[in-house]
Amino acid sequence: MKKRGIGLGCSWYGTGYGNGFPDVSSAFVEIHDDGSATVLTGAVDVGQGSNSIFAQIVAEELGLEAQDICVYSGDTDATPDSGTTAATRQTYNTGNAVLKAVRQAKSSLLVYAAREFSCPTSEGIELKEGYIGVKGDPSRRVPLADLVFQARLRGERFISAESSTARSTPVDPETGQGAPYWPYSFGCQSAEVEVDTETGVVQVLKVVAVHDVGKALNPTQVEGQIAGGVTQGIGYALLEELELNEGKIKNPAFSSYLIPTALDVPNIEAFFVEDAESTGPFGAKGLGEPAMLPTVAAIINAIDDAVGVRITSIPATPEKILKALAEKNGEVKKH
Amino acid sequence: MIEIKLVVNEKPYNLNVEPSERLIDALRNRLGLLGTKEGCGEGECGACTIIMDGKTVNSCLVLAAQANGSVLTTIEGVGNRRSPHPVQKAFVEVGAVQCGFCTPGMVLSAKNLLDKNSHPSESEIGVAMSGNLCRCTGYDKILRAVKIAAEEGKQ
Known part of the structure; x- marks a missing residue:
C-alpha cells in the first residue's frame, strides 16, 4: 500500500569558520x-x-x-x-x-x-x-x-x-559559552512523501523551502542554491550511504553510492525571506549549506506521518523502513 | 593502430587510434574537442555524453574503434555564442548552469530528446535527463529549461 505523509524541518546555522578561528x-x-x-x-x-x-x-x-x-x-x-x-x-x-x-x-x-x-x-x-x-x-x-x-x-x-574579518569568539571549553558564529542563517522546509509499505521505497512528492537570506543579491542564484540543497538533502535522507571497512570506502562509485537523479527530484518550491543582516553586504548572508539541512528532518518526519515509524539513522533506505514497519506491526500483534 | 573514419560535427575525419583507446580520449586528445567532459569514467554520471548515430552514448564506455563509420555530435557542434541552440538559450535564460561540468552532457541529452520527440511530457523529460548526474542545481532549473526549449520548438 502507498501511504502519504507531510513533515516539517527547521534549521539554524552559524556561517563562517567560527569558534574564534580568524575568518x-x-x-x-x-x-x-x-x-x-x-x-x-x-x-x-x-x-x-x-x-x-x-x-x-x-x-x-x-x-x-x-x-x-x-x-x-x-x-x-x-x-x-x-x-x-x-x-x-x-x-x-x-x-x-x-x-x-x-x-x-x-x-x-x-x-x-x-x-x-x-x-x-x-x-x-x-x-x-x-x-x-x-x-x-x-x-x-x-x-x-x-x-x-x-x-x-x-x-x-x-x-x-x-x-x-568575521566576528567570532572561541567557545569556553569549560562552560560551552561564547559567540562562535556570526551571522546565523535560518530555514524551514516541508516535505510530502509517499511510502510504499510493500517495498519500503520513499518517493518525495513535493518540497517547499523557505530560507532567510538577509537580502537576495541574485534571486536566480538563491533559487538554484535552494533546489540544489534540497536535492542533496533528499540524497542525504534516502540514498547516500558511505560504507566503510577499516577506514576504506567500500562504495566509491556512482553505481554503489547513489545520488539523486532527475527522476528523484520532486516539485521544489523555493521562497526566501529578506530580513536584512545589518553586518552583511547590502544585508546579505550565506545560503549554501543551510539549504540542505532542513530537508532531512522534513523527509524523516514525513515518513513518520505517513506510516508511523521513526527512522533514527540516515539514509532511510527501503530495508530500514521495512524493518521498522515489521517491528511496529509485530508490537501491534503482541498487544 | 587502427584506422577509423568518422564524421564529427559534420566534418569527416580519418584517425589512427589505439585498439584500447576510448572515444572520449580520441575526441579530446586527437581532435581537441574539450567540451566533452570526463566525470566518473565508468558510464554512471553522463558528463561525457555525446550523440552517436542519433543515440546518446557515454563516450567513456565506447572504444574509438567502435565509432568507425559513425556520425557524432559533441557540444561543439550544438550552437555557439552568437546563435545558441534553443536548449542552450533556455539554460542561460533560467540559470540552469552552476559549476557547468555536467552542462555539455545535459545539453546533448536534451537536444537528442527534442530531435526525436518535439512534444515530450514532463516524465519523458525526466527519463531522458536521468542518465546525467548534477550535484549543484538539483535539476530543477535544468528540467525547466528543457521544457522551455520544447515549448519554443512547438511554436
Missing part, C-alpha cells in the same frame, strides 16, 4: 579609465556564483552594470587570500571585503570629483548609470570613463585593498 577575506579593486572596474579576490567560484555576486556588489556601488566589472578570482599568483569556498561564507565574508574595497576606491574618486565639480564635499557627488556628477543636478555630470581618464592623466588612480 578573513580580502579584495583589491581598481576603477579604470574606460568606465569599468576590476576586482581581485581569492574566493573561488565553484558554481555557486560568487563571481557574479562580487560583480554585482561593485557595480551597485559605482553605478555601473555587472557586465562592466571584471572579476579575477582564485589565482594565488595575483589575488589576495579570501579563504576557502566553504562554511557558507563567500557572499557574506568576501562580499564584505569587496564592498569595503570598492567603497575605499570610490571614496578617493568622490574626493577627486568634488574638486572637479567645485562641490564643497564629496557627499554631494553621485555615481549613477555610468555617470559621475553633482547629486540632483543632471546638467553637471560626465561619463565615469571621462573623469577617471582625466584623473589618470593627472596621476590620480583609484585603487584599493581591503580585508574583512
